[in-house]
Amino acid sequence: MTRSAPDPARRSERSRTAVLTAAAELVAEVGFARLTIEAIAARAGVGKQTIYRWWPSKGAVVFDAFLAASENASGSLDLPDTGDLAADLRAVLRPTADELADPGFDNTGRALTAEVVTDPALLREYRERLLDPLLEVTRERLRSARESGEIAPDADLDLAVELLYGPMYYRWLHGLGPLDHGYADRLLDAVLRSLRT
Amino acid sequence: MTRSAPDPARRSERSRTAVLTAAAELVAEVGFARLTIEAIAARAGVGKQTIYRWWPSKGAVVFDAFLAASENASGSLDLPDTGDLAADLRAVLRPTADELADPGFDNTGRALTAEVVTDPALLREYRERLLDPLLEVTRERLRSARESGEIAPDADLDLAVELLYGPMYYRWLHGLGPLDHGYADRLLDAVLRSLRT
Amino acid sequence: MTRSAPDPARRSERSRTAVLTAAAELVAEVGFARLTIEAIAARAGVGKQTIYRWWPSKGAVVFDAFLAASENASGSLDLPDTGDLAADLRAVLRPTADELADPGFDNTGRALTAEVVTDPALLREYRERLLDPLLEVTRERLRSARESGEIAPDADLDLAVELLYGPMYYRWLHGLGPLDHGYADRLLDAVLRSLRT
Amino acid sequence: MTRSAPDPARRSERSRTAVLTAAAELVAEVGFARLTIEAIAARAGVGKQTIYRWWPSKGAVVFDAFLAASENASGSLDLPDTGDLAADLRAVLRPTADELADPGFDNTGRALTAEVVTDPALLREYRERLLDPLLEVTRERLRSARESGEIAPDADLDLAVELLYGPMYYRWLHGLGPLDHGYADRLLDAVLRSLRT
DNA sequence: CTTTAATCGAGACGGTACGTCCCGTCTTTTA
DNA sequence: TAAAAGACGGGACGTACCGTCTCGATTAAAG
Structure with missing residues (x-):
């Protein structure tokens, strides 16, 4: 029995943005090595599972945050x-x-x-x-x-x-x-x- | 009361070598991110403290292992x-x-x-x-x-x-x-x- | 704005039965401690909310299931x-x-x-x-x-x-x-x- | 490879006592169902692992606390x-x-x-x-x-x-x-x- | 050639974070 | 408007390692 994939249509845009923002802030503050998923979740006001649901790793979150910034700019x-x-x-x-x-x-x-x-x-x-x-x-x-x-x-x-x-x-x-x-x-x-x- | 520095003269060469070898093997097997000090100590048949005594970080151990190999070759x-x-x-x-x-x-x-x-x-x-x-x-x-x-x-x-x-x-x-x-x-x-x- | 009570007249008998059956099966299979509302809902093919709407607690569901069985027999x-x-x-x-x-x-x-x-x-x-x-x-x-x-x-x-x-x-x-x-x-x-x- | 058993000789009596005391206090305060291992560890000033190392379950801790009290009294x-x-x-x-x-x-x-x-x-x-x-x-x-x-x-x-x-x-x-x-x-x-x- | 002090293997300890499970709530869509 | 579905914020789980801290047991220099 495989783990069913989450439905992107129901994804909360508010959570997604909050996570990327929190990740960007935190990586600048403490560096990548000391960055934790728990801290991102806490800062973003989001459950940890919401992060694990949409990103495969800490690196992916930070990278996504970086991309979001890059693509904007x-x-x-x-x-x-x-x-x-x-x-x-x-x-x-x-x-x-x-x-x-x-x-x-x-x-x-x-x-x-x-x-x-x-x-x-x-x-x-x-x-x-x-x-x-x-x-x-x-x-x-x-x-x-x-x-x-x-x-x-x-x-x-x-x-x-x-x-x-x-x-x-x-x-x-x-x-x-x-x-x-x-x-x-x-x-x-x-x-x-x-x-x- | 200051922590006295360890005395390199008394350092066990056998342990040093075992640690570097174990580190090299393990980093090749599981990659750096999944490498742990505990695993290195266990593989090397060495107490954790022995590693902490002589190296400041996991990165330093692996790097030392790499250097040892490089300088040999x-x-x-x-x-x-x-x-x-x-x-x-x-x-x-x-x-x-x-x-x-x-x-x-x-x-x-x-x-x-x-x-x-x-x-x-x-x-x-x-x-x-x-x-x-x-x-x-x-x-x-x-x-x-x-x-x-x-x-x-x-x-x-x-x-x-x-x-x-x-x-x-x-x-x-x-x-x-x-x-x-x-x-x-x-x-x-x-x-x-x-x-x- | 008060939360209005559910209307028992509109309650789905099919869901009620499915929940009680699933609960009885699961409690026999895994015991009460390892029993979860999510598992009951999944087994019963029912939304979690349907359970929370009609029963106050996991214990109440299981107890109801037990009663239903007892009163039949x-x-x-x-x-x-x-x-x-x-x-x-x-x-x-x-x-x-x-x-x-x-x-x-x-x-x-x-x-x-x-x-x-x-x-x-x-x-x-x-x-x-x-x-x-x-x-x-x-x-x-x-x-x-x-x-x-x-x-x-x-x-x-x-x-x-x-x-x-x-x-x-x-x-x-x-x-x-x-x-x-x-x-x-x-x-x-x-x-x-x-x-x- | 089996998980090696901890060595009772090296067990910290201070931790053991602190855990049992904390468990007894907490079960009286919040009841067994709302009692958590994390809360016991926090109250006792002990790492969670120390509890898991010596007791198989939350029930066992509370029971041990009860026994300790009973056998004293x-x-x-x-x-x-x-x-x-x-x-x-x-x-x-x-x-x-x-x-x-x-x-x-x-x-x-x-x-x-x-x-x-x-x-x-x-x-x-x-x-x-x-x-x-x-x-x-x-x-x-x-x-x-x-x-x-x-x-x-x-x-x-x-x-x-x-x-x-x-x-x-x-x-x-x-x-x-x-x-x-x-x-x-x-x-x-x-x-x-x-x-x- | 002892004694003595430091290193060693071992591993328990107080912690932090992990990734998972499930809670109870909320939202969306379907019938 | 109840229901199926399932994402959400949150809390606790039990585990993995962290770096520190005893513990004897070597072990190698100093007396």
């Missing part, structure tokens, strides 16, 4: 195409550096990373809802640049996006150095130099 | 200088790709990453004992190449090592694609193209 | 008056012993007892619907015997019924010994000996 | 043998009636009864530690009376003790009437009348 996904590739990519890399450098983001971002790289289900969701779209718009812009001759006609776009985002992420995660606009620009230059022919 | 830290920069870097990037692609390493590596990026103390130790030495020998090889004119005289070596390792790490953590020798070579080509002028 | 309440007091009482005590000795009754009977002696409301209902009628017909038969001179004219009938039923109940509840016809007869002899003059 | 088990059977038994039955009539005992006693008649393991312990000793000293006194000719030489002593205690217990449990010395005396008279010839 988004707009970063429209990478412009002004014809100037360097300028367009700079418009993405600089804000990315700013976000990673923001001390308020650091805790949450690291917690999220730890969860995502550790839980395959979360990774999948992260890919689908955040990472892949970002990489795809970037690739799309590069494709356009390739057609217009700004970069080499045989440029490997998958590699290119990894060259754009990988080093910065690597620097951030390991605390290798400052993440300012100067760094973003130098990184961008280096990558474009590689792509140009 | 190491030798990767002698990056050759044959005069052919591409060949020398290939001798590092290909084995790195191999390790990341090894399914047996995946769990442990991800667990370690999650801990390290989340716990500042562990990150510091990781930097000092593993990452910084690796980056430094790489920078050193690049410095030598800069002097010999293989790469541009104003090449930014800090950025260069991030360009070498960041994209591969990014691809691995997010599962963006296969990590084979072809990939390592393409990545290396791209980076060298950027550094050459 | 009853007939024991017509204590004969053949003029032979010993024979007439034997006709009550022997079946009572049989019922208490029935292993199928044991669990249910003990659960019922535990509830009844613990919940004043249930005790009242138990007295009114089962116990008092039984004691009263017994007292009535003794009254008739007193008038016919079979027992002492000053016999205390309240005490007499307690002497008839108390020892057997005591033996059953505490498992002090077998409850067979021989025991019922010896008990009856002892009590009659006391009552005779 | 006991002394009722020395039934005198003055040669006057009626007087000696009166010395037991009257205090028994007093205890059952005590409103402070009622809740606890009913809760205890409910548990004991419902849980075979508790019943066994109740029999061994409280009931059987009481019945045996009573039987012993009756045996002595039988030898001295005060009661019939073929008196059934098992039945006799049930006649002495059963009716009073029956009256108490079902609230059939007052439990005063007059009642105790009338009951005793009736039983002795039955035993005499």
